[in-house]
Amino acid sequence: MTQTASGPVALLVTDLDNTLYDWVGSFVPAFYAMAEEAAAILNLDIETLLDDMREVHQRHGSSEHPFALLEAASVTARLPSLSRDEKAKVLDAAFHRFNTVRKERLALYGGVIATLEALSEQGVPIVAYTDARIPNSLYRVNRLGLDHLLVHLYAPAARFPDRVDAPTRKALLKVLPESDRKPNPRTLLDICRDLDVPPQQTLYIGDSLSRDIFMAASAGVRSAWARYGTEVEAGLWEKLVRITHWTEADVADEARLKAEAAGTCPEATLDQFADLLERFDFAPQRAAQG
Structure with missing residues (x-):
C-alpha cells in the first residue's frame, strides 16, 4: 500500500514519543x-x-x-x-x-521547535496523536513547551488516572477511550473531520512503520516516517522489553500486524524532523484550495 502526493499539506498530525523527542532514551x-x-x-x-x-x-x-x-x-x-x-x-x-x-534526559530532537513554529506561522494547524495516556503525554507536552504549538492533543484516558498537576489549555485535550491504540485509522479520520481538512491534505508523521505509517495508509492520509526515532541508545531497548507490559498475546498481535503492514511505504523517510519542510509543501486549507 503506497500513498501519492496531493498538493500542499493543510494539516500536520504528529506522533509524540520517538518522533518529537527520544522517549526511550528518557x-x-x-x-x-x-x-x-x-x-x-x-x-x-x-x-x-x-x-x-x-x-x-x-x-x-x-x-x-x-x-x-x-x-x-x-x-x-x-x-x-x-x-x-x-x-x-x-x-x-x-x-x-x-x-x-x-x-x-527528556529533550526535543533537533529542529522540532523551529519546524513547528514555521508551520504555525504559516497557519497550518498541528495536532498530536499518541498512544501515551494523558497524564504522561500531557506532562511531556507541557515540559517541552509544545502546548502552545499544538491545536489539540489526542490521547487515551488513563485506566487508573493519577492527578494531572500541569495547567492545561481547555481546548488542548481531546480524550480518547482508554482502549484506543494505533493503528486506528478511524481516529485519524476523526481528527481530519474535527479540523475540517480532507485526508489527502493531511500529513501524519511517526516512527513506527507497522503502526503509524500503516495507519496513515489505511486512512488515506499522507505519511512521513521518522526513521531517526528508531535509533535507540545501545542496550536501552532490551531494558525496556525487560519490564514491558506486553503479554505473549501482545507479541503475537504485533507479529501479525507487522505481516499485515508489510509493503506499506511512507511518502517520505526523514533523517531529522526538519526534513519535513524540504520534503513537503505546506499551506493552510483555504490557501491550498486557492
Missing part, C-alpha cells in the same frame, strides 16, 4: 534509576523487583504507570502495614531519582 534510564534506588532502600533483589514491576505494567496495560512501584508485590511484602501514601514517603528518594533523570 524513560528507560529514569525507570531503572528509580528501581535501583527502591531496591537499595528496601534491601530488595533488583531482578525480583523488575519482575514485579513488569507484572504491574501488564495488569495496567501500560509500561508507563507512574506509581507502579507502590503496587509491586515485593514492595508490598516489605511494607505490609503501610498505606499508599506512607509507602510513597518511604520511597520518596526513588521517585525523586526518577524525576531527576527524566528531566535530565
